[in-house]
Amino acid sequence: MLDAALSYIARGWPVFPCEPGGKAPLGVLVPRGFKDATRDVEHASRWWTSFPNANVAIPTGADTFDCLDVDVEPSGSGYGAFNRLKRAGLVPDPIAIVATPRGGMHGWLVGSAQASGRLAKHHIDFKARGGYVVAPPSEVNGRPYTFVHQGTGVGMLNWSAVRDLLDPPKPVAAPAYIGPKRGDYGIPGLAVWLSTRTSHRNDSLFWACCRAIENGAGEADLDELVRVAVTLPGDDELTEREARRTVRSALRTARRTA
Template identity: 40%
Template sequence: MDTVALLASMVGLTPREGAPRFAAAGIPVFPCKPAQKRPLTEHGFHDATTDAEQVARWWTQWPQANIGMPTGHASGLEVVDVDVHGAVRGFAAFELARREGLADRWQALVKTASGGMHAYYPADPDRAQPSWQAARSGIDFRGEGGYVIVPPSLVLFEGNRSAYELIGAGRGESVPIDGAALRAFLDPKPASVSTPTTNSRRDVEVERIAAWLATRPEGERNRALYWAACRLAENGVTDQSARTALGPAAQHAGLGQSEVLTTIRSAYRTVAAPTSPLQSRGAQAVARPINGQVIS
């Protein structure tokens, strides 16, 4: 059974009923506290197994337990976690990464309890990728050393139990994601540019950032603009001033005016965290339909 079919088969089940299906499909699982994400076993995701008898014992002992799945080589799956909590909204950053071809070949999309999203990708058996966080962008990567909660688990969020559920499938063949490239796009750190620290230095640093941006080659210019706009936003530069300072530099590097405006706007939304158009539509903004419809 493929990943999408497996996740789709969880509709209407309880976690106790769903856990054996993951194990039978060769995906190791372990129990987590009811309505929570914390493991119930001593070694957490290291205890995950496909052994049917052990899975049955766990969910007999804890019938309301949620289902945890280790990511990376253990399950053959890696997950991009689009966060939604507090001021953080990760959908805009995920959409930018998708447009750049860094996150667009997923297997499945799962709605999380907070209204965020998990994008599932096949793990490359020849490349181990560690888990990491890009907190400013609202994106986490779950690879080696990580785990996620899977459908049909329910997690308490803002006083209500909300289900993890499949909302979409990939279009075309899914491919492993390059976690290092995605991280560099979401949080690039060019050594040649320093972040402004005082008002007296701000104008000089904006000029230096713009000059650096203007020299970026194809393949780097969009993420460089996103990084530059985020830095200006974090240091109190208005979005209009950012467009004035960075727009000509980005266009000199080869970006079109529409793309420049969209990228700067997305960076400011990520930093300032108002509700973005992507977030207002929820995870379905980037969902792919299954058999012509989105499963919810």
């Protein structure tokens, strides 16, 4: 384990110890978990000299790598979702592929500042900023993590695109009476109407985008509707990221019905 830890440090990656045979940080040495990871050879040597069987873990994110975690559990397997992502061209060539103890896999990908995420019903996890992975040759329940492929490590996984493909937002049809008069379906009229919405802003933005697209607006034209939607005061706030997802959903809906 010490040799492995030092080999990861040689690549410029910080490491920290987890419980022998487990995934939890070894709290007696790293009370802050992955935040205590180190690139210092002497520091790491002291850790693994004290606990030679401690598993080796690496924080994920921009300083190391992102990880697409495909789980295999009694409730299901993530390989079906993973194959959908591959067919859609959303999985870049990895730095490495690691077989995990329960039959799943970790795809180590170019690191980014994206937040970690999870799609539980698809048995897919994404470990990036704020996450970590247990690395080979660590073992859990007597079964090791092992490298099965070394790749070029070119290209970054877009977790937002993964989420949109596997778990797209469900558009909500607005009531027939909602919205301005039909003559006001241009961007200015829709923006004025949207500025009056004090609730259900996501649904209202979706409806307004669909009407604008039907009236000939392109994706760039919808920026004004996004600006209005995210600056409205009140409790029913909408972030720009949520608004952009709604715009993409409206564009997909418009293409399907065109």
